[in-house]
Amino acid sequence: MERAGQESWEGTKPVRLVAIGAGNRTSKYVEYARRYPERLQLVGVVEVNKTRLQNIAKEFNLTSSQCFADYNDFFAQPFQTDAVLIATPEDLHYDPCIKAINAGYHVLLEKPIAQRLDECNDIAKRAREKGVKVGVCHVLRYHPYFQKIKEIVDSGELGTIISINHVVSVGLDRSLHGFVRGLWRREEVSNPMLIAKCCHDIDFLLWLINSPCRRLSSFGSLRWFRSENAPSGSSDRCINCKIEKQCPYSAVDLYYNRRSWIANFDVPEGKTQEEVLLEELQHGMYGRCVFHCDNNVVDHQVLSMETENEVTVNFSMDIFTNEDCRETHIKLTHGEIDGNETRLRVRHFRTNEDRIFDFSDIAKKPFHAGADLNIVDDFVKAVSCKEYPLKTPIDKSVESHRVCFVAEQSRLTGQTVYL
Ligand SMILES: NC(=O)c1ccc[n+]([C@@H]2O[C@H](COP(=O)([O-])OP(=O)(O)OC[C@H]3O[C@@H](n4cnc5c(N)ncnc54)[C@H](O)[C@@H]3O)[C@@H](O)[C@H]2O)c1
Incomplete structure (x- = not known):
């Protein structure tokens, strides 16, 4: 984690957190409370699944008054906590998030923010009005490999970005488990796949380019995993x-x-x-x-977009591959950057020299190579210190979600959409 020595907010009391949803993602984030109890304390949990509720309550010594099966019961009375983590399924983000904001709690919100753009905007607006911080778990902004790309681009050593090719290989096993048989298979319950899986990627691309999207078009469908293709x-x-x-x-x-x-x-x-x-x-x-299965999300999708500063982006998401990684090729005025999460190559046109960064030792490390813990660390700092700016504030995240929702509109209508 990126901690350098004593920081101004340190020495304050641990941040108190209640987790709503105690599944896969929460199990990753509470690792921070396991490692640094002096910085973060889990003081409550809301979970409908009894086994999961019991397991997490036992591990963190939570009493029955700190455990809830229904988040409405949790919000019904004041509770001694600074913040709430929302890591429930995607159709259960907006409602608890609004309730948490209204109660005055800071929120660490799993992506996607919500299922509709107006809900995303509403969360951002209410958080501003209430003066609470809402951080969105865009893991790439906290990942050492993606941070290195951002650092090189921002240094200006390769000039200005002209275009980017970005390919997301979701991987067959992950896709069959999540997007064909599993929790993200139906868009009305979760979200269209571009939003559910790739809002991270759009967020990363806009973060790099640092300019809003001007227009886009998108194509894709559920081509293969349909009953008529059964052998x-x-x-x-x-x-x-x-x-x-x-x-x-x-x-x-x-x-x-x-x-x-x-x-x-x-x-x-x-x-x-x-x-x-x-x-x-x-x-x-x-x-x-x-x-x-009763799946209806796409199994392949492409997106072309142009930003206000005239950068063009080619984005594609595929599931028919054993690879499970993101490949990015950035063309700038004085050089290029390309990488696949394990290796990053930086090339200057004038010298034609390559600089290689090797990330193979961290690529498959747990907690998204430590990024999950960096997210919580950033959030804990932001809750402890009013002036500390989150790396993934809700306003920025709404912008990338907007692009995903509009891309879906383009895919369905076949039209180029101006934002
Ligand atoms: N940032 C990332 O890299 C990343 C990765 C995977 C998933 N996610 C997102 O995280 C969220 C959670 O995903 P997950 O993989 O942890 O799913 P999960 O199914 O493992 O966990 C969700 C938990 O919420 C519980 N739950 C359901 N309804 C509830 C309710 N009404 N009240 C309280 N708890 C309830 C479920 O029982 C489950 O334990 C999703 O939005 C998903 O898209 C983010």
Whole structure:
């Protein structure tokens, strides 16, 4: 984490935080409270899933008066906390966020901000009126590799950005788990995939370019994971399927054989992981054939945009790849930068010399290479010190969300949209 010596806000009391939603993301962010209890204390949790509520309450010694199954009960009375973390599913961001702001709590809000642009704007407006800080968990701004790109661009050593190619390979395993079978498969429950998955990328690109989007167009569809593409002989569940052994999308292979993407399968007391996996394959949503799910988000999308300062951006998001990374190629007036999260190359046109930055040692490190902890660190500082500016304030984040919502409008209408 980027801490250099004693800082002015240090020595103040720990920031008190209540987590709403105690799933995957919260388990990452509370690592900060585990490591630095003198800076952050988890003083409450709201979670509908009993097993998760019990686990986190036990770990942080929370009493029953600090645990809630319904966030309306939590907000119904004043509670001794400075801030709230909102890490619930995407259709449950806006309402608790507005309630937290109205109660005067600072908010660390998981992305996407909300499901509609007017809701995003409303959160920003109410936070301003109420004088509370809302930080959005745009992890790339806190990630050492992406920060290095920003540092090089801002240094001016390569001149001015002219264009950027940015490719997001979401990765087949991640996509099947999240966007075909799982929690982000339906846009009305989560969001269109560009917003759910790539609001980080649009935020990163606008952060680099430092100029608003002027116009854009976008194309994409759900091309493959539809029932009419189911191969003959396939069945509704991989565990009963005759052609499972040849299928690259098999849930049996992903979860049971390879034990990948199983972190969100809770193992209740008295059960084994083996039993939970088999039960999921037989009856759960993750055991379904990818051609017989109720998914409706795209499986590929492109976006072209031009910013006010005439930078052009080519963006594409693909799931048909084993890669799970972001590749960026930035062309500037005096050189170029290209990288894939493990290696970053910086080239000056005049000298034709390459400078290589190697990130392979941190690329697969936990907590998004430490970025998750950097997010919380930034938020804790901002809550402790009124003057400290968040790296991802809500106003900036609304701007990148606006581009994503407009891109979706363009994809659906087939028109270039002027912002
Ligand atoms: N910043 C990132 O890199 C990143 C990565 C993945 C997910 N996310 C976002 O984080 C958010 C949470 O995702 P996740 O992966 O932790 O999902 P998750 O399903 O693991 O966790 C969400 C939790 O919210 C709980 N919940 C549901 N309804 C609730 C309610 N009414 N009150 C209280 N709790 C409730 C669920 O039981 C679950 O435990 C989503 O918005 C997602 O898009 C961000």
